[in-house]
Amino acid sequence: MSDTTSITVERTIPASSKELFDILTNPHRHEDLDTSGFVRGIEHGDRLNEVGQVFTMNMNGDHMGGDYQTDNVVSALDDNRMVGWKTAPAGTKPPGWEWLWMLDSQGSDSTDVRLTYDWGDVDDQDLLEKVGFPLVTEDQLEESLGKLASVASGE
Template identity: 45%
Template sequence: MSEHSISASRVIDAPADAIFEVLTLPSRHQQIDGSGTVVSGDDQRIQQVGQVFVMNMNGEHMGGDYVMENTVSGYDENKLLAWRPKPQGAELEGWEWIWELEPQGPGQTLVTETYSWEHATPEAKKAVSFPLFEDRALEQSLERLAAAVSEK
């Protein structure tokens, strides 16, 4: 863990394109979410930087149900997917989720998930105690991603 981010990595027995296919479909994020906060997501596939996708969320830190608007901040097909979340109706922003995929040979990919609050606004840092999630939540996301990719 750095001062402004946490990361977890895992080799998944699947090619990068199969993993990227799961990651770029927000409707599958509830299936892979290790934090337990994602309820559902858009059915539209993520395809480019600047695209906005919506996730329905639930967490005590936000008082229950809320909607998160996510702006894609990084996109390199089968290599990188990143987005910056912003709760609808709140001036809390500046953190980022980053997924990096690195082929490790036939049918294996090293996947690294990073949760960064390096650019979180002062308002966000005041409202949210970063890191909001522990390393274990990222490890669980990677476990769940491996399971989701294997079941297609």
């Protein structure tokens, strides 16, 4: 489902919410979940364990002129239920877009996962035009859910 400033996708994944949370809070696994082609690997970052924590990713995209880095500030964290971060070009404050993963346990081996990409707080018109939101499509977000399922199953 999408509106003009966010896209949300959902899927039930045959894994525990704890297992999925462990994957999502490990920045070293984010490249495994990326379907945009932008993520090139982690520059630095520990397991996500508190709001305000920062991890830096190596990226590449024409919208930024090639190679660049992002600082990602943890904006939401609730054990086995939710993790989110706001992304910014490295060394800057987040300009208003966020990735939010919600996990709703359906038992010991099944979790409803909802992924939201929200750029509703971006108010810099030049940035909106430069980046061309949404930079990641609904199909790519759905593919990320598929990759999360594959990672969780050990594929």
